[in-house]
Amino acid sequence: MADVVFSNVQKTFGTFTAVRDLDLTIRSGEFVSLLGPSGCGKTTTLRMLAGLEFPTGGTISIDGKVVNDTAPGKRDIAMVFQSYALYPHMTVAKNIAYPLKKRGVPAAERDQMVAKAAEMLQLTPLLNRKPGQLSGGQQQRVALGRALVRDPKVFLLDEPLSNLDAKLRGYMRAELVELHARLGRTMVYVTHDQLEAMTMSDRIAIMLNGDLQQFAPPQEVYRFPANRFVAGFIGTPSMNLIDGELTRAGSGWRFCAASLDVPVGPLNDMAQPGPACLGMRPESLSLGAGEQMAKVLLVEQTGHENIVTLQFAGQIRLTARTTAAQDLQMGADVAFAIDTSALHVFGPGETGPRLNRLLENKSSETDGQT
Amino acid sequence: MSRPNTATPLERRYAMLGVILIAPTILVFCAVIVYPLFSAIYLSLFQIFTPTLQGSFVGLENYQRLFQRSEFWISLRNTLVWTIGTLTLQILLGVAMALVLHQNLWFRSLARSLILFPYFVSTVVAVLVWRWLFNDLYGILNHLMISVGLIDWPLDFLGSSPNAMISVILVGAWKYFPFVVIAVLARLQTIPEPLYEAAKIDGAGPIARFFDITLPQLREVLVVIILLRAIWDFKEFDLIFLLTGGGPLITTQTLPLLVYKEAFALNQMGMASAYAVVMMAIMLVFMVVYVLKTRNKDESR
Numbered sequence: 001m002a003d004v005v006f007s008n009v010q011k012t013f014g015t016f017t018a019v020r021d022l023d024l025t026i027r028s029g030e031f032v033s034l035l036g037p038s039g040c041g042k043t044t045t046l047r048m049l050a051g052l053e054f055p056t057g058g059t060i061s062i063d064g065k066v067v068n069d070t071a072p073g074k075r076d077i078a079m080v081f082q083s084y085a086l087y088p089h090m091t092v093a094k095n096i097a098y099p100l101k102k103r104g105v106p107a108a109e110r111d112q113m114v115a116k117a118a119e120m121l122q123l124t125p126l127l128n129r130k131p132g133q134l135s136g137g138q139q140q141r142v143a144l145g146r147a148l149v150r151d152p153k154v155f156l157l158d159e160p161l162s163n164l165d166a167k168l169r170g171y172m173r174a175e176l177v178e179l180h181a182r183l184g185r186t187m188v189y190v191t192h193d194q195l196e197a198m199t200m201s202d203r204i205a206i207m208l209n210g211d212l213q214q215f216a217p218p219q220e221v222y223r224f225p226a227n228r229f230v231a232g233f234i235g236t237p238s239m240n241l242i243d244g245e246l247t248r249a250g251s252g253w254r255f256c257a258a259s260l261d262v263p264v265g266p267l268n269d270m271a272q273p274g275p276a277c278l279g280m281r282p283e284s285l286s287l288g289a290g291e292q293m294a295k296v297l298l299v300e301q302t303g304h305e306n307i308v309t310l311q312f313a314g315q316i317r318l319t320a321r322t323t324a325a326q327d328l329q330m331g332a333d334v335a336f337a338i339d340t341s342a343l344h345v346f347g348p349g350e351t352g353p354r355l356n357r358l359l360e361n362k363s364s365e366t367d368g369q370t
Numbered sequence: 371m372s373r374p375n376t377a378t379p380l381e382r383r384y385a386m387l388g389v390i391l392i393a394p395t396i397l398v399f400c401a402v403i404v405y406p407l408f409s410a411i412y413l414s415l416f417q418i419f420t421p422t423l424q425g426s427f428v429g430l431e432n433y434q435r436l437f438q439r440s441e442f443w444i445s446l447r448n449t450l451v452w453t454i455g456t457l458t459l460q461i462l463l464g465v466a467m468a469l470v471l472h473q474n475l476w477f478r479s480l481a482r483s484l485i486l487f488p489y490f491v492s493t494v495v496a497v498l499v500w501r502w503l504f505n506d507l508y509g510i511l512n513h514l515m516i517s518v519g520l521i522d523w524p525l526d527f528l529g530s531s532p533n534a535m536i537s538v539i540l541v542g543a544w545k546y547f548p549f550v551v552i553a554v555l556a557r558l559q560t561i562p563e564p565l566y567e568a569a570k571i572d573g574a575g576p577i578a579r580f581f582d583i584t585l586p587q588l589r590e591v592l593v594v595i596i597l598l599r600a601i602w603d604f605k606e607f608d609l610i611f612l613l614t615g616g617g618p619l620i621t622t623q624t625l626p627l628l629v630y631k632e633a634f635a636l637n638q639m640g641m642a643s644a645y646a647v648v649m650m651a652i653m654l655v656f657m658v659v660y661v662l663k664t665r666n667k668d669e670s671r
Contacts, residue, residue: 052567073573085564089586098582102573146572 002028002063002153002186004049010057011044011210018044020210022058026188026203031180033189033197036207037233043158045207046190050079050156063153073102078147079156082163084139086131086146093118093127096145103150117149137168148183155187161196173200194234198222206230213351227353228346231279237307237319239279239344246276246345246355255345258313260292262338264345266357271345277352279344282307285320287328290337294318296328310336410650414643420633425640432644441620441628442645449624452539452610453603459543460599461592464550469584471551472558482555489548497612500541504528534614534622542609546602550595557591558584597660601653625649 004026011019019041026032034042047053049060051072059066067075078099086095093114100110118124121141131139140160147155157176161169177200180187191197197204198218206213206221206229214226225231231239244257246264253271255264255278264278287308294310297317301324308328310318320336328334346352377385414432418425436442471482488496503511504527512524527537561584569579607626610616616623616631623631625645633642 050567050571052570072567072570073575077571079568079571081564081568083562083564085562085568087565087568087583087586089589098569098574099572102578146568 003061004154004186004188005061006045006049006058007061008058009045009048009055009060011041011048011053012056017210019048019055022212024205024212024215026186028186029184031177031187031189031200031202033191033201033204034207035191035194035197035204035233036213038192039209040207041210042190042192042205042207046079046156046158046188049154049188050077051075076153077156078150078152078154079158080140080143080147080160082159084131084143084160084163086139086142088131091128091130092123092134092142092145095131095142096123096149099146099150113149114145117145120148121145136164137172140164140172144179148179151183151185153186155185157187157189159191160189162191162193169196176200195236198234206233208351211351224356225279225344225354227351228277228279228349229351231344231346231354235281237282237321239281240285240318241346242278242280242316242318243348244276244278245274246271247273253345255343258316260313260316262340262343264343264356265341267345267355268357270347270353271355275348276355277346277348279346280318280338281342282319282321284339284342285310285318285336286339287320287322287326287334287336290335292336292338293333294336296330296332296334299328299330310334407650410643410646413640414647416640418639420637420639423639428640432641433648436641436644436648441623442648444620445623445625445628448535448620448622449604449626451535452542452606452622452624453600455535455539456542456546457596457599457603459539460547460550461596463543463547464595465554465588465592467547468551468554468558469580471555485551486548488545493545493608494612496545497541497609500537500613501528504537528614529618531618531621534618538610538613538622541613542603542606545609546599549599553591553595554588557588561587593663594660597656597663601656601660604653604656605649 004024006022006024009019009022010017022041022045024045034045036042044053048055049062051067051070055068059068061067062075062077087098090098096114096117097110100113105113114127115124118127121144123138123141123145126134126138126142131142134142140163143160160176161172164172173196176189180200189196189200198221201218203215203217204221205215208229214221214230216224216226221230221234225234225239228241232241242257242260244255244260247254247256249263253264253267255262255276257278260278262278292312294312296308297311298309300307300309303324305324306322306326306328308320308322310320312318318336322328343356345355347355415427415429416425417428417432467485471478471485475481503509506512506524506526506529509524509527511527512521515521516524526533528534565583565587566579569583574582605626606624607630610622610624611627611630614622616627626649629642629645629649632638632645
């Protein structure tokens, strides 16, 4: 059991608040991603957990023990740095053995553990090389080896894949997922790449300007974003967000913007008539038939599908996803229909809250399950 | 160096230009380095009276006499004691000070400029000040040590046997440690911070971090500093000459002072040249090590 609990954690640098009132409980064995744009506080959060930064308020506990005043070396954590931070003057074997050596593991035992870790990461033929003689991917694996050789309670990974090329990144992503499954250890992973977060995590914590926006499994984050920021941040191409007016229509609600007027599903108690934001995923627009008309601005072919940018009602831009077979000419007019069962409604503002009723039910459900 | 005969006229003109551009440097180099070098070796084979520069060819007799003289061996030993002593202090003091100045102190930038002061100040001025400080009659050092109660009677810093060498070594260390500070500080600033953070997480305390991260990272720059300073300290003349003049007797007389004494006090230019040539041969060892060290580094990159 190695839960990680952030309780009301604050971090300020002078007048700048990096992390504000963070409450986060990471369960034992869970793979959690901290996701957000640069400057959102995700790295600061990880560094506080590592003991490299000290919170200015609140408590952090690992395995039920408050570690605010515990030195990094005594927290039983391991960290993989974005730059790998391998010791350049030591061989691969010595790099991996270093955390063991500093904890007084006898030499014979140490060699065994290094050999085991090296085998797991296919580093055995490289053990006598120096980091400078390795490729980026190999250095990455050495950094992982140094982290896992000690079998720590919690693994911290700070954008470990960002220095690799695209192909290797995909490969290492799969390796990390497999490694997590094999070791069953708690892993906290910082990234600004939503694809990494979506594909690898059990749960994603999305942050913006030091505030936690949503903490939920990838599917839930995608299907029921907690607010407008999360909705726009998760998904490629990103969700269409249209500002407009929310009005009551009998017992339900309607959303109007320019010539668009659609019924929206049951909303929660926060909903009130007035300015609001409508969100629809590119896949909930279907082109070719329907009562709305738009102009095709751009067709991007990705191979198995096309990403189409539409201009609607003069000023609203929409992104739609269509099959590659659908032939669309730039500049032509096209009819489209909106799947009204998959619409999201958010309150006004950058982090306007989700107004659809579905979230609350869904959220409590998944929380109980996992 | 055979030039490929396929060179075009344009290439040949460029080569010509290169020769013309480099020629002044080579001429000056020959005039101020190569000529004196061979001249010294040539002179060392003669017995010459300095004022008239008249003398007779004696072959290797100068060298034979040189190695038989106890004064040569004493001076060589003094040179080694001085070089090793002052160099060790310079390195220890320099690295320690660089580590202090690398911390985030509010007076850091001021201290960084002040630290260079001993290096800036001219040797003559520095030595004059130190001779006042060391003076056994009115020197402040003796005054302070007596008033604190460390000693009852003034110490003769420059006029008695082990004291003089210790004083010279201390002044040398004071004068030249800023060079070490600057070079080490420059290297310290390029050590990536994540290395220290990784070491913290791996369980290394401050002392382990110094020996496992800082020192190995400083290794290359320290090798260069030690070799350069060893060469400079080995042939240091003005500081020792002004401070003690080699005395008392010849207890602080290093090889450069011996060369000077032979050439201009005893008027034996031939003998002085022989000493200088031997000194050069010893320093050649440092130079070869330096060249090998720096070349290895280039190759491994």
